[in-house]
Amino acid sequence: MSKAEQHILKNKTSKWHTEHILCGNNIIRRCLVIFFNLLILVIIVGFSLRQEINETRLYVEANLNQIKKTVDSLAYRNKRYAKTATKSIADFDKNNKQLQVLAEIHYYPKLKEFGFNRGIYPNNLFNGSLIGPGFPNQLIQKDTYLFAVLDELWAEQQVHPIMYNYYYISHALKYFYLSSKLSVDKFNTTKEFFSTDLYRSQRSESQPLNELQKGMYYTSPYLDFFSQEMVVTIKSPVYSNNKIVGDIGVDIPVKSLIQSITLPKTLKSSLNFYLYVIDKKQKIEIYNGYSNRLLPTIPVHTHLNKNTLLFADISPWFFVNFAIKITILGFSLLIILNYMNAVLKRHKFQKQRYQLEAYTDLLTGLFNRRVMDTIIKGIVTENNKNGQPTAVIIFDANDFKIINDTYGHDIGDLALKHISSTINDMTRDSDICIRLGGDEFCVVLPNADLEQALIMADRLELAIFSGFFCHYNIKISISTGCTVIEKKESLHNALVRADKILYKNKKNKDENKKALQQQLNNYIVKSPPTFPKQE
Structure with missing residues (x-):
């Protein structure tokens, strides 16, 4: 990389990026790119998957709470029904003499049950079904007024997606009053039910006092005696003279709970x-x-x-499928981003190459005059601010026109290339080498004083004169002028001053050439050194 490329290209890129072994090696650099792309993909998929899991859990939890809310609404309504039934029983007791039987209760010999609205006597106007084992007790006639109240309460039932069934069970008279009309084949009670452990454990009298004070309680899921389905029952006690005489309950089939929510099919x-x-x-x-x-x-x-x-x-x-979709999407996105990054890098590189061509002399590869107002101006300003000197060496080739006229412009171009390559080899990386035009050159030395510039000028004169640049075995010499840019002085004024010194030195070019030849002779070794033989 030439000094012009270093100043224009390398200065725009971090030193670590250009010189570190991890980025300098092409294979390692590609492996790093692949690694970081995979790391980004893992982060994207991991973050998206975590968000999807959290959102799905919250969504499912909200649906579970919706099921609970639906069940609770049935429970609180059941509690209200029990309070209304308790109040109605108290009112019936006050007006016991005025009450008449509202429905005839039948006995079914084949079923060994009593009741009504089971498909045998269709003229009964009650909405529900009465079912009890054995012969009916005459006291049950008074409860027909309670059935009418329950019919009115259960008629308020709102439409729910889950299945449920209200009922009233009398503990004293051993019967059920169901909220709907049921045929014989759908509900068939026996005497054994009222003697089962299930009946005894679920009746209100068997519940803790704190549960009864709440006015309702839930049973654990159990296998229903009649439907043979797993159900959850919500019960509320019904009182008469501060004693529990029955329960109002609602049976909810376990499998119908899922019907209270709507979920996406997937x-x-x-x-x-x-x-x-x-x-x-x-x-x-x-x-x-x-x-x-x-x-x-x-x-x-x-x-x-x-x-x-x-x-x-x-x-x-469910989340594996989601992760696969996100991986495909993220992979596609990374391909697009990497392609865009490659296009931007190519555009940036082309822009830098165009800038390099605009600031570089095509023949010698050195800077041209355009850097005066950009790179050099910035360096001079920075050095002045930090109190550091900036030296300038300006020089041109002696008798360059004679070389062109005698040997042709091709040899003249070789002479200019010889000068430029020698400058590049002899100067520091921070020095800026410029071809001002024709055979005139300039070297800007940041952080160098006049003495250092004079030493550099002498070295350049000797190095350029000592080399042959073509098959004609001719040499070319230069004349130099050195100065230091003063504070608050423009670069143009410093170059004018250095140019005057150059032309002053150029008048003594013959003497300078003899001096250079003498210095060159001092470096020539007339006889090769001898070394002792190894034993």
């Missing part, structure tokens, strides 16, 4: 929903979206109630 197929009963350590499946168990799942949960957790396991393959 996400839903990557989820498994299930209930987890804490005290029993029991897992109850709600919905299975996938069955692959090769990778660990990502669990999300919320409390359905105090003893039951609602879980959703997210399949890791």
Whole structure:
């Protein structure tokens, strides 16, 4: 790299980038580029994947909370129904003499049950179904007024995506009043139900006092005695004279819980929903979206109630697919960015080459006059600010016209190249070598005083005169003029002063040539040195 290239190209690039072994070696540099591209790709994919996992977890958790909110809405409505039923029973007790039977209760010999609205006696106007084992107790006739109240309450039911069924169970008279009309084949109770452990454990009288004070409680998921489905029941006690006489409950099939939310198809197929009963350590499946168990799942949960957790396991393959898409997108983006970077580098390099050509002499490779107002002006200003001197050597070739006229312009060009190459070899990297025009040259020496400039000028004169530059065995000498740029002095004025010194020295060129020849003779070794023989 020539001094002109160093000043224009190298100064625009960091020294570490151009000289460090990691960037100087082409193979290592390419490996580093590949490594950093892969590192960026890993960071992009990792950050995007982390964001996607967090957002998906929050989204699934919001859906689980929506299920809980739907169930809670049924629970609080059930509590209100129980309070209304309790108040109605108290009002019936005050007006007991005025009450009449509102419906006839039948006995079904084949079923060994009593009730109404089971498809056998269709003339009954109640909306629900009454079911009880054995013969009906006459006291049940008074409860027909309660059935009318319950019909009005249950008629308020809002449309929910999940399936549910309200009912009233009388503990004293052993019967069910269901919120809908059911045929015999859909609901068939027996005497055994009211003697089962399931009935005893779920009735309000078996619950802790703090649960009863809340007005409602959740049962753990259990296998329903009649439907043989896993259900969760929410119950609220009904009182008469401060004693629990029955419960109003709502049965929610476990598998219908998933119907209260709407999920994207791709996400839903990557989820498994299930209930987890804490005290029993029991897992109850709600919905299975996938069955692959090769990778660990990502669990999300919320409390359905105090003893039951609602879980959703997210399949890791959902995020693997996302990571593949992001990797492809990131890889494509890196290809585009690397291509754009290569184009920008090529454009920058071309711009620097054009700048180099604009500031460089085509024949000698030295700077031309254009650097006077750019690079040199900046160096002089910086040195003046730091109190450092800047020396200037200006010189031209002696009898250059004679060489051109005698041997031709090709030999003259070789002479100019000889001078320029000698200058490049003899000066420092920080020195700026300029061809002013024709056979006139200039060297700017930053941080050099006049004495150092004179020494450099002598060395240049001797080195140029001592070399042969063509097959004619001719030599060329130069005349020099040295000066130091003074503070607040323009470069032009310093060059004019150096030029005057040059022409003053040029008048004594013959004497200078003899002196150079004498100095050259002193460097010539007339006989080769002898060395002692090695034994």
